[in-house]
Amino acid sequence: MKKSPAALIAEKRDGKEHSADDIHALIQGFLDGDIADYQMSAWLMASYLRGLSQGEMLALTEAMLDSGRRLERGRAETLRVDKHSTGGVGDKVSLPLAPLVAACGLQVPMISGRGLGHTGGTLDKLESIPGFSVNISQARSRRILDRVGFVMMGQTRDIAPADRRIYALRDVTATVACEPLIVASILSKKLAETLDGLVLDVKVGRGAFMKDEKAARSLARSLVDVSQTSGTPAVALLSNMDTPLGTSIGNTLEVKESIAILRGTGPADTTELTIELGAQMLLLGKVTTSLVNARRRLRQALTSGYALERFAQMVELQGGDARVVDDLSLLPQARHRLLVKSPKAGTVSDIDPLALAHLSLDLGSGRKRASDKIDPGVGIELKAQLGDRVAQGELLAVIWSQDRSALHVQRAQAAFRVGRARPENPRLILSHRIVGKSLSR
Amino acid sequence: MKKSPAALIAEKRDGKEHSADDIHALIQGFLDGDIADYQMSAWLMASYLRGLSQGEMLALTEAMLDSGRRLERGRAETLRVDKHSTGGVGDKVSLPLAPLVAACGLQVPMISGRGLGHTGGTLDKLESIPGFSVNISQARSRRILDRVGFVMMGQTRDIAPADRRIYALRDVTATVACEPLIVASILSKKLAETLDGLVLDVKVGRGAFMKDEKAARSLARSLVDVSQTSGTPAVALLSNMDTPLGTSIGNTLEVKESIAILRGTGPADTTELTIELGAQMLLLGKVTTSLVNARRRLRQALTSGYALERFAQMVELQGGDARVVDDLSLLPQARHRLLVKSPKAGTVSDIDPLALAHLSLDLGSGRKRASDKIDPGVGIELKAQLGDRVAQGELLAVIWSQDRSALHVQRAQAAFRVGRARPENPRLILSHRIVGKSLSR
Numbered sequence: 025m026k027k028s029p030a031a032l033i034a035e036k037r038d039g040k041e042h043s044a045d046d047i048h049a050l051i052q053g054f055l056d057g058d059i060a061d062y063q064m065s066a067w068l069m070a071s072y073l074r075g076l077s078q079g080e081m082l083a084l085t086e087a088m089l090d091s092g093r094r095l096e097r098g099r100a101e102t103l104r105v106d107k108h109s110t111g112g113v114g115d116k117v118s119l120p121l122a123p124l125v126a127a128c129g130l131q132v133p134m135i136s137g138r139g140l141g142h143t144g145g146t147l148d149k150l151e152s153i154p155g156f157s158v159n160i161s162q163a164r165s166r167r168i169l170d171r172v173g174f175v176m177m178g179q180t181r182d183i184a185p186a187d188r189r190i191y192a193l194r195d196v197t198a199t200v201a202c203e204p205l206i207v208a209s210i211l212s213k214k215l216a217e218t219l220d221g222l223v224l225d226v227k228v229g230r231g232a233f234m235k236d237e238k239a240a241r242s243l244a245r246s247l248v249d250v251s252q253t254s255g256t257p258a259v260a261l262l263s264n265m266d267t268p269l270g271t272s273i274g275n276t277l278e279v280k281e282s283i284a285i286l287r288g289t290g291p292a293d294t295t296e297l298t299i300e301l302g303a304q305m306l307l308l309g310k311v312t313t314s315l316v317n318a319r320r321r322l323r324q325a326l327t328s329g330y331a332l333e334r335f336a337q338m339v340e341l342q343g344g345d346a347r348v349v350d351d352l353s354l355l356p357q358a359r360h361r362l363l364v365k366s367p368k369a370g371t372v373s374d375i376d377p378l379a380l381a382h383l384s385l386d387l388g389s390g391r392k393r394a395s396d397k398i399d400p401g402v403g404i405e406l407k408a409q410l411g412d413r414v415a416q417g418e419l420l421a422v423i424w425s426q427d428r429s430a431l432h433v434q435r436a437q438a439a440f441r442v443g444r445a446r447p448e449n450p451r452l453i454l455s456h457r458i459v460g461k462s463l464s465r
Numbered sequence: 466m467k468k469s470p471a472a473l474i475a476e477k478r479d480g481k482e483h484s485a486d487d488i489h490a491l492i493q494g495f496l497d498g499d500i501a502d503y504q505m506s507a508w509l510m511a512s513y514l515r516g517l518s519q520g521e522m523l524a525l526t527e528a529m530l531d532s533g534r535r536l537e538r539g540r541a542e543t544l545r546v547d548k549h550s551t552g553g554v555g556d557k558v559s560l561p562l563a564p565l566v567a568a569c570g571l572q573v574p575m576i577s578g579r580g581l582g583h584t585g586g587t588l589d590k591l592e593s594i595p596g597f598s599v600n601i602s603q604a605r606s607r608r609i610l611d612r613v614g615f616v617m618m619g620q621t622r623d624i625a626p627a628d629r630r631i632y633a634l635r636d637v638t639a640t641v642a643c644e645p646l647i648v649a650s651i652l653s654k655k656l657a658e659t660l661d662g663l664v665l666d667v668k669v670g671r672g673a674f675m676k677d678e679k680a681a682r683s684l685a686r687s688l689v690d691v692s693q694t695s696g697t698p699a700v701a702l703l704s705n706m707d708t709p710l711g712t713s714i715g716n717t718l719e720v721k722e723s724i725a726i727l728r729g730t731g732p733a734d735t736t737e738l739t740i741e742l743g744a745q746m747l748l749l750g751k752v753t754t755s756l757v758n759a760r761r762r763l764r765q766a767l768t769s770g771y772a773l774e775r776f777a778q779m780v781e782l783q784g785g786d787a788r789v790v791d792d793l794s795l796l797p798q799a800r801h802r803l804l805v806k807s808p809k810a811g812t813v814s815d816i817d818p819l820a821l822a823h824l825s826l827d828l829g830s831g832r833k834r835a836s837d838k839i840d841p842g843v844g845i846e847l848k849a850q851l852g853d854r855v856a857q858g859e860l861l862a863v864i865w866s867q868d869r870s871a872l873h874v875q876r877a878q879a880a881f882r883v884g885r886a887r888p889e890n891p892r893l894i895l896s897h898r899i900v901g902k903s904l905s906r
Binding site (some may be wrong): 028066 | 470471472474475478501502503504505506507509513514515609634636637638639640774
């Protein structure tokens, strides 16, 4: 007998484990309208507080994946890989990574999201390129994929529609920060790309959704295990998000940094992370079995300019002005540059990523509600890095702003700590290779 | 700053305590449409799993009470009391109790509910009287109250509308069985009657919502404490619901038993419970300070026929055919009477109230969904009581049914256990007088 929605909710409320069939019925019932929003949100809260087992998490991922279409498999001889990051401050790695990996012979059909909370979104960044469109039909995305090896697009309506509706509910019912729900949400979209391998960049630290390493490691394991069991080999990295990544926060500024990375002139940390994530993708895509070899190939693709050329081709095919690659002044820029100077001499011992992210959000680089319009030209350029010695009055950062409010400068200044002590050199990558194991069904 | 709905939900999700102001904002926001159904249901589930403090329960009750109108106070010289029962199988006590207490000089403005789950509803029972209306305007209810001292009506749209909407959500989101939510739901309606005293009959046992005495006692205490603190003196009784109450289950049958009680010829247990609840109401209504005296007055009101007369007057004023009091055949009756006989000789050692309640429900005496129509004429008459000696083939019960299905008889038979052992004589009333204390705000 089919269980009633209230009976399913009661099971989870009482900490019982759902069968895979019941979870599929829950998701299908929700899409069909037999299970109402208010019932789904009660189930989500019960799941948040009672947890979901590995089996339930797997079933939920697959039920959400099955709620929509998957991308068709491409040319048989080309393997397909992708990367997902759990989001950080200044994380623009997707932009250089996709063309770089495509330049090494793999397909990267990257379906990305918008900015979320304090973190920026790949789609928002790309849209600062004049004319660029992220709304691509399946047919067109396939043509672009065949031509340049990668495409960077938004979630279409027919990909994991259950995830889209459930995410909207979670966002307004305080049920976002729940590992199994996060896993199902991420993977239901990524697995719809019909991949041969998936690399997950799980961020840890003040600027990440996961503040502590234990929770991040657990999320990473769940992601790789569910992906693996669903038939997509996966690898996770744990990376540091205790300070901003790279030297820019804000859409235009992050596109500029991405182009610099593709030129081989980007900041050390974002370049390193791009190479490390790319190397794992190359291994999953069977381009090579050696990590050393993979890294070398990726560096060659940067220095040869081949990856940048791919990026420009993709921009062109997605309607954007590809000349930005050579002329950054074509990107939208905020009216004013406010200089943030060090109030004293010393060593930069801390940079608070959340404080800078919130400042950037307030400048207009992100949305506080879904209807907000993003200002691509605003943001923050970091001019000093952790551990740098600075003189009094030396530049710490430049704020790109539409107004001259002194408050912006004060807020940016407060995000830097300049002291005597040299900070420990933080490790960028905390775990290099968390691989998946098959879960029992 | 006003908290967002998601922030309020997150507080409860994390087990924090809401301020009274926040709870009022939650309820008001829900009524105003600023808090959506799916947000309220997430909050309800978080409250179910995290619990609410006494202060939160009090604030919730008062916020839900304040969401609607209260009955106007009546003539100053007449005190006003009422009774609420948490629901049992065969519990028709409200019907004889209200006229009985009114006959002793108090006002009883009884706002009752429909059948819920396996338990019958006072309104459904009354509606088996031809012509009887439970939908009474405030003006008319006041006239009836002034004339006969009591009225038996449904919850009008303007009484505790927040409760009505929240209850509808709880019913379909598995958040019914939660003490603080139960307390707020019951009291927000009862306190709207503007009472001088409230008696609560909390049922314990297999046929009740509370299966164990500890949970029932806790609910009783919470009810009296919140009522007391909100300004309405209250007393609770704990009563046994391990076997059906009285000798009838089903609407017409229960009206007949109620009239028998009012004639002084009702079953011992329902008569005793009616007298005990009435005695507490007389004490709260300051008719007397002596329980012995209160019981005597109530018995007099039965034997004098005065209470029955009041009942007939109320039926008449609420549009019903008052002749039913003298001619029970005017009540709707099911087509068939199926005889349930004992398969062997012995002592009735158990009668399962839930099994009989579900049988009665399936016969048509209650609703499985809100749109179901009730058949007033069906039900079960018990012909043997716990502890009775029966011969093989002796009558245990009579089923009033619209069909002759042998399955009904088998199900009824299975609800009786006939054995050798004489069961212990169960106590009808487990706790006589649980009084309230003031909670701190």
